[in-house]
Amino acid sequence: MENVTDLTGKTIVVTGATAGIGQAALTALAARGATVIGVGRSEARCEAARRVLLSAYPQAQITYLVADLASQRQVRLLATAIRERLHAAGADHLDVLVNNAGTVSSWYVATEDGYEMQFAVNHLAAFLLTGELLPLLGRAEAGRVLTVSSGSHFRTRIHWQDVMFRRGYGILKAYTQSKLANVLFSAEFNRRMVGLARIRAYAVDPGLVNTQIGLKGTSGLEHWFWGRRAAGGVSPEQAAQTIIHLASAPTLEDPDAVYWNACRPCRPSRIAQRPAEAARLWALSERLCGIIMPEGQLA
Amino acid sequence: MRSTVLITGATGGLGKALAAECAARGWDLFLTDVSEQALAPLVAGLERQFGVTVLYRAANLTDPQARTELWQAIDRLGLRFHFLCNVAGIDFEGPFVERTLDDLHTILRLNIESTVETTRHALSRRDRTRPLHILNVASLAAFYPMPLKAVYASSKRFLLDWSLALNRELREADATVTALCPAGMPSTPLVISLIDAQGLPGRLTTMNTGEVAARAIEDALRGRAICIPGLINQVLRVAGGMVPPQILAALIERRWRQSQKQAAPVLAARQHSPDLAPSTR
Numbered sequence: 147m148e149n150v151t152d153l154t155g156k157t158i159v160v161t162g163a164t165a166g167i168g169q170a171a172l173t174a175l176a177a178r179g180a181t182v183i184g185v186g187r188s189e190a191r192c193e194a195a196r197r198v199l200l201s202a203y204p205q206a207q208i209t210y211l212v213a214d215l216a217s218q219r220q221v222r223l224l225a226t227a228i229r230e231r232l233h234a235a236g237a238d239h240l241d242v243l244v245n246n247a248g249t250v251s252s253w254y255v256a257t258e259d260g261y262e263m264q265f266a267v268n269h270l271a272a273f274l275l276t277g278e279l280l281p282l283l284g285r286a287e288a289g290r291v292l293t294v295s296s297g298s299h300f301r302t303r304i305h306w307q308d309v310m311f312r313r314g315y316g317i318l319k320a321y322t323q324s325k326l327a328n329v330l331f332s333a334e335f336n337r338r339m340v341g342l343a344r345i346r347a348y349a350v351d352p353g354l355v356n357t358q359i360g361l362k363g364t365s366g367l368e369h370w371f372w373g374r375r376a377a378g379g380v381s382p383e384q385a386a387q388t389i390i391h392l393a394s395a396p397t398l399e400d401p402d403a404v405y406w407n408a409c410r411p412c413r414p415s416r417i418a419q420r421p422a423e424a425a426r427l428w429a430l431s432e433r434l435c436g437i438i439m440p441e442g443q444l445a
Numbered sequence: 446m447r448s449t450v451l452i453t454g455a456t457g458g459l460g461k462a463l464a465a466e467c468a469a470r471g472w473d474l475f476l477t478d479v480s481e482q483a484l485a486p487l488v489a490g491l492e493r494q495f496g497v498t499v500l501y502r503a504a505n506l507t508d509p510q511a512r513t514e515l516w517q518a519i520d521r522l523g524l525r526f527h528f529l530c531n532v533a534g535i536d537f538e539g540p541f542v543e544r545t546l547d548d549l550h551t552i553l554r555l556n557i558e559s560t561v562e563t564t565r566h567a568l569s570r571r572d573r574t575r576p577l578h579i580l581n582v583a584s585l586a587a588f589y590p591m592p593l594k595a596v597y598a599s600s601k602r603f604l605l606d607w608s609l610a611l612n613r614e615l616r617e618a619d620a621t622v623t624a625l626c627p628a629g630m631p632s633t634p635l636v637i638s639l640i641d642a643q644g645l646p647g648r649l650t651t652m653n654t655g656e657v658a659a660r661a662i663e664d665a666l667r668g669r670a671i672c673i674p675g676l677i678n679q680v681l682r683v684a685g686g687m688v689p690p691q692i693l694a695a696l697i698e699r700r701w702r703q704s705q706k707q708a709a710p711v712l713a714a715r716q717h718s719p720d721l722a723p724s725t726r
């Protein structure tokens with residue numbers, strides 16, 4: 147276990163905070179006094195999670211916001227709502243953004259923007275939300291952008307000829323590619339924000355975790371398989387430790403390491419370390435999100 | 446004059462996939478569907494992804510007045526077409542006697558009347574410098590008399606026969622007509638849970654929407670009269686042709702009643718969970 151740092155005065159956003167790792171992380175961060183904003187896609191599940199958290203920690207400074215991260219329109223509205231929320235709480239900055247929301251789908255599904263679901267939720271939403279919140283993060287003393295990736299990123303590459311897998315879609319192909327994108331994004335973020343040493347991005351590998359993620363978008367054999375596999379994983383509370391460490395440790399043992407597992411810096415896959423791949427993904431993501439991310443200095 | 450692809454029902458699962466497939470070939474698009482709110486983000490996403498020009502207008506194609514206005518708008522833009530995808534179509538499942546007259550009219554107007562009219566309009570505004578390809582989205586249901594989906598399946602049968610005839614007739618005019626006959630497509634959370642409820646048969650007959658769209662466009666470009674994506678679905682079609690229609694109808698009725706039972710809990714759960722958002726159509 148980590149030694150407990152008091153996070154009073156810190157502002158933290160966690161996406162996908164209605165279940166699994168995100169809910170565990172949000173709870174632990176709120177318990178340490180941080181002002182937290184949880185994001186979920188279901189009003190009912192947000193309300194239920196809020197109640198559970200408040201019954202355990204009645205003093206918690208907690209808000210839940212509803213947004214379906216598959217929709218870029220809703221990601222933008224979410225960013226506006228976060229700004230308003232922070233403003234209302236008297237905070238002029240955001241200390242930590244945790245891009246944790248993730249999804250799997252047995253089938254090729256196009257979002258309202260016409261993008262493949264896993265690429266849209268697991269990668270593009272994180273990219274866009276980070277971009278939208280960048281000015282707030284830049285005002286923090288040491289802003290951090292944590293994106294929950296996965297060890298499964300080791301076994302894949304970016305399929306440039308058809309990133310959305312319109313042809314030859316496979317649940318694991320799309321999932322692992324999106325998790326590789328999380329690492330490439332974090333690495334490229336740090337390269338581009340050099341002028342801004344105060345804000346860093348980290349990709350988190352939570353290990354195998356016992357959550358429902360693989361049961362929601364799957365059926366048949368895949369459903370059964372994910373269920374069996376997850377049962378052998380660690381608890382969400384334990385998996386959240388790395389997020390909590392990166393969000394709260396005043397100094398990290400290796401602040402330049404981009405990929406973290408079990409509270410320790412690790413080496414990501416070879417492809418994840420290629421600057422050219424990362425730059426190409428960054429350019430594609432900017433185009434697909436219709437934004438230009440500022441570099442170096444922030445306005 | 447701009448040579449364009451016209452796609453109706455563009456914001457549904459298959460519509461989105463067909464739009465992407467066409468845009469990936471560098472073709473400019475004109476999209477229509479009922480909801481402006483659904484069209485706007487899709488159009489932006491397609492332009493960003495493929496760098497083509499995508500125009501759109503919302504229209505309720507069951508309404509003849511709205512159709513007229515749609516074509517007036519298209520004429521103001523001066524568009525000419527080299528590809529038409531008639532995707533807009535609707536189904537209300539369940540016993541015939543439980544359907545309201547409104548439901549029945551909607552199926553007939555959208556699936557048949559609007560498709561025929563749209564095709565007629567597009568033909569007279571074709572790009573005369575190149576071949577015209579028309580893709581009509583029928584269904585595997587077009588091959589069978591289907592109790593509990595009687596009007597829907599028959600409307601698709603109309604599209605199938607009409608496409609076959611027209612494909613022949615337009616050959617001299619350098620135009621092709623293809624009837625796309627897919628099985629269920631897992632394009633929305635609701636449809637996915639319904640396919641899941643069918644168990645193995647649902648799983649086996651189902652193909653990814655992106656794959657169906659790719660196959661459909663390729664077959665249309667080749668001028669194939671019928672496109673049935675998926676080997677199992679092709680086998681089903683051949684097998685269906687060997688069984689007398691009365692017996693087929695009885696078999697299908699049994700199957701649908703059974704799958705309705707399997708689907709009941711899914712549909713009930715959906716009423717309690719607004720998150721399983723139904724598709725717009």
Ligand SMILES: NC(=O)c1ccc[n+]([C@@H]2O[C@H](COP(=O)([O-])OP(=O)(O)OC[C@H]3O[C@@H](n4cnc5c(N)ncnc54)[C@H](OP(=O)(O)O)[C@@H]3O)[C@@H](O)[C@H]2O)c1
Binds near residue numbers: 164213247249353382
């Ligand atoms: N479990 C593992 O073994 C494992 C391993 C490696 C990496 N990860 C990563 O860890 C992260 C969290 O996964 P988990 O295992 O904790 O899964 P989980 O229990 O399913 O939690 C995922 C969270 O994301 C939310 N979410 C999903 N789609 C969303 C959308 N479109 N818009 C907004 N929120 C959405 C979910 O909301 P609902 O409550 O409404 O579903 C839920 O709160 C994911 O990025 C995953 O890829 C997990």
